[in-house]
Amino acid sequence: MFARTASVTAAVSRAFSSTAASQHKVAVLGAGGGIGQPMSLLLQLAGEVSELALYDVAPTAGIAADIGHCDSRAKCTGYTGEDLSKALDGADVVVIPAGVPRKPGMTRDDLFNTNASIVATLANACAQHAPNACLGIISNPVNSTVPICREVLRSAGVYNPQKLFGITTLDVVRSNKFVGDAMGWDPANVNVTVIGGHAGTTILPLLSQVQGLNLDDETLAALSHRIQFGGDEVVQAKDGAGSATLSMAHAGAKFTVSLLRALNGEANVTECTFVENDLTDAPFFATPVTLGRDGVDTVHPFGELSAFEQQNFEAMLPDLQAQAEKGIKFAQSL
Numbered sequence: 367m368f369a370r371t372a373s374v375t376a377a378v379s380r381a382f383s384s385t386a387a388s389q390h391k392v393a394v395l396g397a398g399g400g401i402g403q404p405m406s407l408l409l410q411l412a413g414e415v416s417e418l419a420l421y422d423v424a425p426t427a428g429i430a431a432d433i434g435h436c437d438s439r440a441k442c443t444g445y446t447g448e449d450l451s452k453a454l455d456g457a458d459v460v461v462i463p464a465g466v467p468r469k470p471g472m473t474r475d476d477l478f479n480t481n482a483s484i485v486a487t488l489a490n491a492c493a494q495h496a497p498n499a500c501l502g503i504i505s506n507p508v509n510s511t512v513p514i515c516r517e518v519l520r521s522a523g524v525y526n527p528q529k530l531f532g533i534t535t536l537d538v539v540r541s542n543k544f545v546g547d548a549m550g551w552d553p554a555n556v557n558v559t560v561i562g563g564h565a566g567t568t569i570l571p572l573l574s575q576v577q578g579l580n581l582d583d584e585t586l587a588a589l590s591h592r593i594q595f596g597g598d599e600v601v602q603a604k605d606g607a608g609s610a611t612l613s614m615a616h617a618g619a620k621f622t623v624s625l626l627r628a629l630n631g632e633a634n635v636t637e638c639t640f641v642e643n644d645l646t647d648a649p650f651f652a653t654p655v656t657l658g659r660d661g662v663d664t665v666h667p668f669g670e671l672s673a674f675e676q677q678n679f680e681a682m683l684p685d686l687q688a689q690a691e692k693g694i695k696f697a698q699s700l
Contacts, residue, residue: 390415391419392460392622393459394409394418394419394461395421396464397420399465399611400612402422402463402615403429404615406429407436407615409461409623411436411438412623413439414626417440419452419453420443421446421449430444450495457499458499458500458626459625460502461502461504461618463614464488465480465485475507478507478510481505485514486515493524494522502622504533509563509686509689512531512532516530527641528662531640531662532639533618533622533639534638534640535637536617537571540596542554544589545573545589549581558571559668560652563640563648563682563686566595567685572668573586583674621637628656628657628659628663646683648690649690
């Protein structure tokens with residue numbers, strides 16, 4: 367197992383340390399939404415951010431003014447409409463939570479028709495105005511929107527596989543919480559490797575690799591299912607009022623802070639993330655990745671699977687490939 371990376375809270379405390387502060391601009395595209403607003407707040411408080419650009423189709427000046435009053439060093443500016451190029455100018459990291467949320471009965475794939483176009487448009491803007499930035503994609507369905515981004519960037523001649531990430535950290539966050547609660551452990555000290563994709567059965571938590579996890583097969587299967595469909599749990603609990611936003615904001619900020627720490631030269635920063643690799647027949651696959659100054663440093667193999675996990679792996683891989691292909695075909699039709 368890989369050592370657990372520092373939390374956003376720890377990153378905030380480092381902002382006041384005597385170490386040299388990093389100078390990184392982060393742009394959040396979709397900053398006015400249910401994920402974008404709380405994630406932007408967390409990033410404003412993170413010591414790794416020196417400039418925070420908040421963009422949305424709706425006005426963001428009020429959000430930026432509100433967040434900008436927090437007692438942290440980051441400069442926060444709101445952008446809207448035709449100001450997208452200004453928001454992206456000089457960005458080191460671009461995080462994209464833009465798009466419509468899930469509602470009861472909807473799958474992530476149901477969001478494809480709307481969110482695919484949004485992500486393609488924003489990816490094209492990134493290609494034009496922030497071609498060297500690292501892109502973190504939150505907009506669902508991630509299994510399709512990340513391949514869309516690749517094709518858009520590739521067609522613009524700026525694609526770098528080290529700099530494109532599907533942010534699947536929420537699957538790890540949920541796994542840590544659910545395992546910790548089941549075992550009476552502090553979730554902050556749990557680190558579950560989660561591989562595959564970011565939708566239903568394509569999410570594969572490797573519970574067999576968690577040291578000290580002693581649960582019967584039935585309980586393990588139920589725990590795996592809850593992790594895979596944790597998003598449905600939130601959608602149903604919100605009763606039509608939205609999907610997982612606050613926990614996703616935390617997960618998105620956590621990954622972004624880890625990426626910024628690595629860009630700033632910190633060694634051994636490892637997160638599970640959905641990146642291009644050749645570990646499987648799928649073009650993109652979430653696995654532990656050590657981050658570095660240029661984005662992806664090392665893609666790690668995910669290790670030995672239990673019989674239960676192997677069965678799930680073999681079952682989900684065709685779905686993961688099909689969802690990637692759907693995104694690729696959409697992008698190539700533009």
